[in-house]
Amino acid sequence: MPPPAFSPHEEDRLAAPLDRRLALRLLRYGLPYRGWMALAVLLVLLVTGLDLAGPLIVKQAIDGPLRQSVAGASTPLPGSGGGGAPASSTASSPMRQLAAWAALYGLVVALYVSLRYGQGLLMSSIGQKIMRDLRLEIFTHLQRMPMSFFNRNPVGRLVTRVTNDVEALNQLFTSGVVTFVADVVVLSSLTLVLFWINLRLALVTLAVVPFLLLATFVFRFFARKYYREQRGHLAHLNAFTQESIQGMDTIQLFVQEAENLRRFAAINGSYLDAFQKTVFCYSVYFPVIEILGASALACILWQGGDGIRAGTLTFGEFYLFWSFLGRFLNPIRDMAERYNVLQSAMASAERIFRVLDSPQTIRSREAAVRPARLRGEVEFKEVSFSYDSPLPPPLREGVDSPLPPPLREGVDADFAVRDLSFRVEPGETVAIVGATGAGKSTVINLLTRFYDPQRGRILIDGLDLRDYHKQALRRRIAVVLQDPFLFSRTVLENIRLGNPEISAEAAMEAARRMQAHRFIERLPQKHEETLKERGLTLSLGERQLLSFARAMAHRPDLLILDEATAHVDTETEKLIQAALQELWRGRTSIIIAHRLSTVQRANRILVLHKGLLREAGTHDELLKQRGIYHRLYQLQFLGK
Amino acid sequence: MKTVRFIFPLARPYFWYYLAGIILIPPSTYCALAIPRYTGAAVDGLRAGPSGSGAVPAALIGALLLFALGRAVCLFGTRWLIIGASRRFEFDLRNRLFDHLQHLDRRFYDQARTGDLMNRSSTDIDAVRTMAGPCVMYSISTLFMLSLALPLMAAVDGLLTALLLVPLSLLTAAVRLIGPRVQLSHRRAQETLSALSSFAQENFGGMRVVKSFAMEEREIGAFKDLCEVYYQRSLATERVYNYMGPIAGAVGEIAAILLLLAGGGMILSGSFTLGDFIKFGGYQSLLIWPMISIGWVVNQVHRGLASVARLEEVFAARPAVADSGGKSEGGGLAAAVKPEELRGEIEFRRLNFSFNGPPVLQDLSLKIPAGKTVAILGRTGSGKSILASLIARLYAVPDGTLFIDGIDINRIPLASLRQAIGFVAQETFLFSRSIAENIAFGALDRDPLRWKEKASRLAALSRLDKDIDQFPHGYDEIVGERGVTLSGGQKQRVAIARAMMGRPRLLILDDALSAVDSHTEEEILHNLRQAKGDLTVLVISHRIASIKDADHIYVLEEGRIAEEGSHQELARRGGIYTEIFRMQLLAQELEEM
């Protein structure tokens, strides 16, 4: 089976903007805060109502105290200079009424402002809470994912899940859903009020609505298409930039700056194109809405004017239609704008859920054993394993329903390890040697349960690996790898890894024994020095020493060294070995190394070849066998 | 203001786009303002005249629609031109930044954080583009709207217009008061988010270690704390930010109340008509939205300027390694040097090198004759890798200390120098492309057919061919991030094939076979010797077996040369080399006893 394809364009895939299944699932995260959510919805309704109250109040004023003056009957009497007093006395009562309406309006606005603030704050705090919960859930889930998952998924993509994708949901909570609901409420109540006031005029005015919807629909169709393109190119652009930054040395050493810039500019160009199309969509859409709005206004003037003349419409009602028109257009325009936000939020939600739904194939069972100590007896029983297996590993022997097919040469050539059986007694030091790609590291991966074998069993202290609690088991085993990974934390933290049982003194003692103190002393802040990303400013050998110190400080019962001294010079290695022999007397270790000087002291040496165990025995025995080991030995010391 | 000056030249090519877009704004504003004017006139016309259809003249409605059309056309032009130009500007800026990043040297990257650089090349560029596009468009539109609408309104009624200035200035005050606070708390929240993202990045990248040491629960705990801090800070931002919407809304409403009260009063006194009322209301709503947008614009400009400053920091970084570096006598670039003409003779002359601390290389003199193989052996941290990287000028060296073919390295064009070198670094970096593309990374010949053929030849040389045969997709197998799906030895062998692709004159192998077993190593060294010709080779290794055939061996100790000579000489000398040799030979001696 081909390895799971890396798709740099995974970000392209977009969910439907309002996928019900996704929305419901998202809503479930709001469940703990449902009381607050209900309050927020109530507030939204209130705020919307208050927002519509303004034009209604003005209408009442126009049709009430202002009615006379507006209708034109109140043209000031000729000789108004003399009639000032009576005019003002008759006007005082409408004036007072007017003031009362204005005061009411003021009250409404004050209420509106405070409720709207409360509603906004409430929504955003619920949103932030949900995001906090979700972020932690994704991170926690990822901590439990098997190693193979991390080999398949670029780090950048996973980081996006806990940061950008969760942030995108923020928009959904704070401005998306609720505002969307508010917009729908506004639109429907506006329509209701207009129909209630004047059916005929409402029909004429709202005749533009189908066109408005059509325009919005067409716009959404294209905007969505280009938006999707744009997202894909952006994700590609970011991935490319990140990889280039991390591999800048390589790019410069191979003088690929120009070629690389050409590639970058090509992606950037596609991004620009997609963006220009989006800009075009918006540039067309907004003016179209403008024209449709003006058409509606024309309808109001034309029909409304006739209505007023005919006496079927008051000036106040006319005003209301005019004033509501603006409030009608805004939500529709906003909905189109918000559509992208909503869509990207949904897409993010889908990507997040895909991560949360990815199964944790390697689980600890319920009644798993948590060993306090290990004796250090290791046994492989006819273990076979392939990285490419399409089948999930069987759960337990016996539970395994159909018998797995027998392994055949050729057909199963991609098995990294085949029919492997060996035993390591407590306290023994066993070395594994073999060509690159022979499967040595794979044995370690299986032993530390980064993968489960498809066939056979692995036992530690006589108990199947799958009966142990995974973390508890790993806590008793320490692995030092060829590629040391350091965190950008202090030197001390890199040794202790947050383990409270390791004192600073113990950590530094481990560093001293593993020869790491020599360079630590040279750092400006010594062991308090914060390292750079991946420890890149240390030499590779120094990083290996530090990871050695880390392993020793954790005092494991089983020590595994996978080419751990490959970048360390012979003298330092010698010192480390001496320290190990002293500290490690009576405990089990498994060592993988290419330098035979490293392995020759082992109690037993296993020779792996193409995933098969070909030879086993002590150094002397293997030399006498005159097999693969003998050949390796000859090569290394005698030069052919 | 220095910052803005740096950005202007980049926008220069789009000057005409901007100008055309801006020229369209006044007519657009004029048309927009005509609509309330005609509406008011229509309403006034209703007060008198006979009842019946056609109460509002068709000509008036037609004119109104015509103006709406004019407005629409101008709006389209403005947006398309200005926003489009800002996108192109963004495109240029992105390319410029990327190009610049590609020319910064390793000292810069030693200090920089990937996440930070990523932020600058995405978020900051976005902010600058928003400033160059929507901000320009909205602020100029607002300016014209203000200067055209206010006189029109004053013509309707001076007092009412003056009254309107009250809520408008209130709005401005609120924006100025709230804006900086939002800014401040937003920045603090952003910093936490960036810390959170770095934490996640490192955790995922180091998952192998996290799992091996069963530190998952502790990592979750630490992440939870970060989430909590971020939550608190985001909430603080929201608390301030949420004032904006209600205040902006309130301003519109206050203006409406003022109009109702004062306008209504004037209608009562007869100095105002409903037409005036509607006209004024229309002007008001046209004016208020741009005014509110100013609040947004001010915020974005603040952010944009901060981003420009952050970008400028990157642009201001100058690589110490660049082609103009040679200032020695007879200075200037030895432009004539072509990569294929370099013989690969290397000479260090009393070179000192340090990273703002204790010296890494001290008083180092060393010579690698052209066509020879020279090996370096030495303790961990003794400066071997640094020495190798100086030859490729990854770090800058002082003039007169390092010579290639007798030419000061600072005078050799960087591209020629690096093209002449095949470099296999101690730590292999592969790109997440196919194996074939990784091998052909440095290929001068871009014709895929030809380089594929060559790639397979080089794969055979580095003994990678059999491994590749076993991959499901062969040469087209994608290797994953940093080459995660390959074993350590496979990665190193891809790197060797990659280094040989560009027909180097000088091959540097920095511990390049450490993950390869001795059998394969011997085969690769054999193949390399066959293919060597007059290639100069520098080998760094800890294994005596892989360096004993070198013409000359240097032993490095704390940045100095402790011993040198051929294998035979050094093995007999009784120094460090002899000791290492003895240790590695121990097995053999045991055997002979």
Ligand SMILES: Nc1ncnc2c1ncn2[C@@H]1O[C@H](COP(=O)(O)OP(=O)(O)O)[C@@H](O)[C@H]1O
């Ligand atoms: N994560 C992985 N995914 C797929 N294949 C892998 C992975 N790791 C190793 N392999 C393959 O398994 C084989 C054995 O690799 P490994 O055990 O790492 O060899 P080594 O003996 O050099 O340690 C190699 O062919 C390698 O390409």
Ligand SMILES: Nc1ncnc2c1ncn2[C@@H]1O[C@H](COP(=O)(O)OP(=O)(O)O)[C@@H](O)[C@H]1O
């Ligand atoms: N970028 C850097 N910044 C600061 N110190 C460094 C940097 N790179 C290497 N060093 C230090 O310089 C010394 C020599 O490093 P290096 O040449 O990589 O050693 P090695 O001989 O093992 O290859 C080491 O002590 C290392 O910590």
Ligand SMILES: [Mg+2]
């Ligand atoms: Mg390995």
Ligand SMILES: [Mg+2]
């Ligand atoms: Mg090194």
